[in-house]
Amino acid sequence: MTIKRFFFIVCVSVALSATGTGVFALSDVFKQNIFDTGELKPVDSTLKVAIGDAAPDFTLPSVHHGPITLSQYRGEKNVVLSFVPAAWTPVCSDQWPGYNIVKDLFDRYDTVLLGITVDNVPTLFAWTNQMGDLWFPVLSDFWPHGKIAGTFGVLRSDGTAERAIFIIDKKGIIRYIDVHDINRRPPLESIMGALEDLE
Amino acid sequence: MKTRHTLLSIAVAAVMAMALSAHGASKSPPQEGDLFPDVKLAMPDAAEQRNYLGLSQGKSFAVTDIKATIVIIEILSMYCPHCQREAPLVNELYRVIEGNPAYRGTVKLIGIGAGNSAFETKVFREKYDVPFPVIPDGDFYLHRELGEARTPFFIGVRIEEGTARVFYAKLGGFEKPDEFLKLLLDRAGLPKGGAS
Numbered sequence: 001m002t003i004k005r006f007f008f009i010v011c012v013s014v015a016l017s018a019t020g021t022g023v024f025a026l027s028d029v030f031k032q033n034i035f036d037t038g039e040l041k042p043v044d045s046t047l048k049v050a051i052g053d054a055a056p057d058f059t060l061p062s063v064h065h066g067p068i069t070l071s072q073y074r075g076e077k078n079v080v081l082s083f084v085p086a087a088w089t090p091v092c093s094d095q096w097p098g099y100n101i102v103k104d105l106f107d108r109y110d111t112v113l114l115g116i117t118v119d120n121v122p123t124l125f126a127w128t129n130q131m132g133d134l135w136f137p138v139l140s141d142f143w144p145h146g147k148i149a150g151t152f153g154v155l156r157s158d159g160t161a162e163r164a165i166f167i168i169d170k171k172g173i174i175r176y177i178d179v180h181d182i183n184r185r186p187p188l189e190s191i192m193g194a195l196e197d198l199e
Numbered sequence: 200m201k202t203r204h205t206l207l208s209i210a211v212a213a214v215m216a217m218a219l220s221a222h223g224a225s226k227s228p229p230q231e232g233d234l235f236p237d238v239k240l241a242m243p244d245a246a247e248q249r250n251y252l253g254l255s256q257g258k259s260f261a262v263t264d265i266k267a268t269i270v271i272i273e274i275l276s277m278y279c280p281h282c283q284r285e286a287p288l289v290n291e292l293y294r295v296i297e298g299n300p301a302y303r304g305t306v307k308l309i310g311i312g313a314g315n316s317a318f319e320t321k322v323f324r325e326k327y328d329v330p331f332p333v334i335p336d337g338d339f340y341l342h343r344e345l346g347e348a349r350t351p352f353f354i355g356v357r358i359e360e361g362t363a364r365v366f367y368a369k370l371g372g373f374e375k376p377d378e379f380l381k382l383l384l385d386r387a388g389l390p391k392g393g394a395s
Binding site for chain 1: 276277278279280281282283284314316318319322323326337349350
């Protein structure tokens with residue numbers, strides 16, 4: 001075996017072994033109630049909107065805040081849409097609890113956060129109760145199933161949503177899109193950096 | 200022939216990858232009596248935190264570099280609701296230690312932000328006025344090396360002759376900081392109210 005081939009094998013081995021190391025949903029608050037999805041295809045949909053587009057308007061039921069319409073924030077607040085794949089799954093369960101302690105950062109940029117999944121309201125009620133009192137609305141895109149996720153182009157082939165962030169400015173224009181690797185959590189600094197750029 | 204060799208190489212690599220993954224997965228959180236893993240932690244940027252740990256400048260440090268007899272390590276995450284709720288109690292633990300001349304300088308406390316970037320650990324520290332260093336672990340390297348413990352997870356190590364021996368390792372927090380400290384000192388073999 002040549003040194004070059006040996007080096008190739010070692011590099012590929014390390015790369016392959018590193019892909020199976022997702023360790024999210026590690027908070028003990030969820031106990032043994034998180035379903036292990038394993039490593040998933042990073043992105044499994046095709047975007048239907050782009051930066052600079054007017055964000056498609058929608059109205060969805062929320063867990064504690066009644067129906068929420070995107071355009072109700074027009075002219076008043078920037079909006080961060082945080083799509084996550086599904087309740088009771090890894091990564092998702094370790095994402096919104098972090099956002100829950102940084103309301104002041106969202107306020108700093110005159111921004112509201114809307115969490116969205118394709119689960120129904122009762123499921124979202126039970127799941128988000130484990131996270132404490134969330135300050136932001138959690139929206140259910142359950143029926144027609146994943147309609148809004150589909151409109152934005154982040155509905156995966158298995159009916160879950162992508163792990164995606166859309167930032168919409170006060171004029172209703174999409175200013176930032178991150179369809180993130182579903183197996184990883186978007187770093188908070190990416191979202192805050194994008195909000196800072198809106199200023 | 201070249202294609203065949205390449206395919207063979209990839210097959211060998213896949214087998215090696217499985218072996219590496221299995222090795223990683225076999226790690227479990229440290230237990231009492233174990234040596235703390237020889238891992239490198241990111242050096243805090245703030246001089247105040249480096250001074251607290253007794254470290255000089257550099258890119259990284261080992262737990263055994265910390266100038267202390269006892270180091271209490273909390274594995275936490277800014278995304279963990281339990282860690283958020285218990286942050287004030289852990290802060291109180293720090294104050295109990297620092298408020299007692301017998302413990303100050305001998306018993307030190309650090310956090311490891313599992314899966315948390317430097318930005319995220321900074322957010323956590325600022326949100327809860329955390330007075331002790333929280334080391335970022337954005338790529339979960341430390342967390343994997345520490346057996347992928349759920350959070351919050353507390354580890355107590357006693358540093359002697361360049362090694363860090365685990366004397367306490369447990370999932371979950373505590374209700375009374377002073378009693379928790381007494382428990383730790385008992386396990387470490389340090390006299391309460393004084394230190395060796």
